[in-house]
Amino acid sequence: MPEKIKKTSLYLNYAFILYAFCIPLSRAGIVFSSILIIVLWVIEGDFKNKFKVLINIKFILFSIILTCYLLLSVFWSDSSSYNYHDFDKFWYYLTFFAIITSLKKKFLPYLLYSFMFAMSIDMILSYGMFFEFWSLKHGTSINPTPFMNHLEYSILLAVISLVFFNKLILTKLASILQIFYLIMFIISIINLFLIQGRIGQLSFFLSIFVLIVFYFKNKFKAFLYSITLIAIILFSSYNLSDGFKYRLKLTVSDVQNVIEKKDFSGSWGIRASAWVVTYSILKENILFGTGIADLDLDYKRIIEIEKVVKVNDTSAMYNGGYHNEFLELTAAGGLISFLLFVIIFYYLSKTEIKDLEIRNIKIFLLVVLLFSLLGDNFLRLQFTMNLFSLFIGIILAQEKFEKKLSSSLNRSLEK
Numbered sequence: 582m583p584e585k586i587k588k589t590s591l592y593l594n595y596a597f598i599l600y601a602f603c604i605p606l607s608r609a610g611i612v613f614s615s616i617l618i619i620v621l622w623v624i625e626g627d628f629k630n631k632f633k634v635l636i637n638i639k640f641i642l643f644s645i646i647l648t649c650y651l652l653l654s655v656f657w658s659d660s661s662s663y664n665y666h667d668f669d670k671f672w673y674y675l676t677f678f679a680i681i682t683s684l685k686k687k688f689l690p691y692l693l694y695s696f697m698f699a700m701s702i703d704m705i706l707s708y709g710m711f712f713e714f715w716s717l718k719h720g721t722s723i724n725p726t727p728f729m730n731h732l733e734y735s736i737l738l739a740v741i742s743l744v745f746f747n748k749l750i751l752t753k754l755a756s757i758l759q760i761f762y763l764i765m766f767i768i769s770i771i772n773l774f775l776i777q778g779r780i781g782q783l784s785f786f787l788s789i790f791v792l793i794v795f796y797f798k799n800k801f802k803a804f805l806y807s808i809t810l811i812a813i814i815l816f817s818s819y820n821l822s823d824g825f826k827y828r829l830k831l832t833v834s835d836v837q838n839v840i841e842k843k844d845f846s847g848s849w850g851i852r853a854s855a856w857v858v859t860y861s862i863l864k865e866n867i868l869f870g871t872g873i874a875d876l877d878l879d880y881k882r883i884i885e886i887e888k889v890v891k892v893n894d895t896s897a898m899y900n901g902g903y904h905n906e907f908l909e910l911t912a913a914g915g916l917i918s919f920l921l922f923v924i925i926f927y928y929l930s931k932t933e934i935k936d937l938e939i940r941n942i943k944i945f946l947l948v949v950l951l952f953s954l955l956g957d958n959f960l961r962l963q964f965t966m967n968l969f970s971l972f973i974g975i976i977l978a979q980e981k982f983e984k985k986l987s988s989s990l991n992r993s994l995e996k
Contacts, residue, residue, distance in 0.1 A: 658872030680974030735778020
């Protein structure tokens, strides 16, 4: 490899570390580091080999097919004024391609450490806001989210909590490092339940249950461990966090209103209404859906004109849309879109990882992804789409490293 390309590759891997650090802390930092990665990736060249790597990953192949299919759905929509706003942040996913093709194995742990360090800074700022030591432009002492809304921050906190827990269970011997991971796990959990992000909290509970069950060989003990841990966290949060108690009562109230009064107002009521709206759309075209350009128009028509569901305040509904990536994609592209999305998740779950740490990350990230996307459109929000790009990129890069090693060993044995 020429010296110039080696240097570019080195700088690119440093840019990956910067990118991981910026994700929890700065919108501008994400933009800068993403552009830097893309520029260095282009300068690095070798696109023939990069294309070979990417085209052989079925997760990527079907993601591209789904994106193209949704773009084509504009042509069977009635609206002629679609501005493609659903795709305006998709350029961020180029960083994901770069990580898979250009990340060096020795740099992979540094991406995780960089993200962990950045989230630690985030949590320090969040606790400072909570105790009113300082105030920032974003968030309040009641909902201390330093740089983003509570939905996105709750997902980042769920992920970092699970990263620290993963480190904790994989650090076998009692040591200062194990104590450090335990402390950081507790700090991140407390932070998670101080804010108002219920999606992240529920994602955390489901993920840690699945992770423990998969990790421990004795499934009965694993079940007991996970239920006990969840019960302790839930009991402590309910009794120590007024914000968590309030949001839990609000959730129960929203669900009761939907079931008993057929009133879809409220945060969870709005999410429930999306199921009704999607059903109404699919009745008209179950295979192809309404087309992505008509999503908002059909949403308003079904709610305001047809009045399929009762909603007191429609402003939150229109601002947030379906609050569900699966339903929105299904309404836009019908069953074809839904099946393509399921296939994407299937191939992500089928990635073969031997490294225990990355394998565990794959397990809990899948759960966080699946559940969070049932609660909002996190694949189109800046902080979370880059969070998922980083971690899925790490998972697929690790799979590439292991396949390359396996292939090298097989060639050696043949000789």
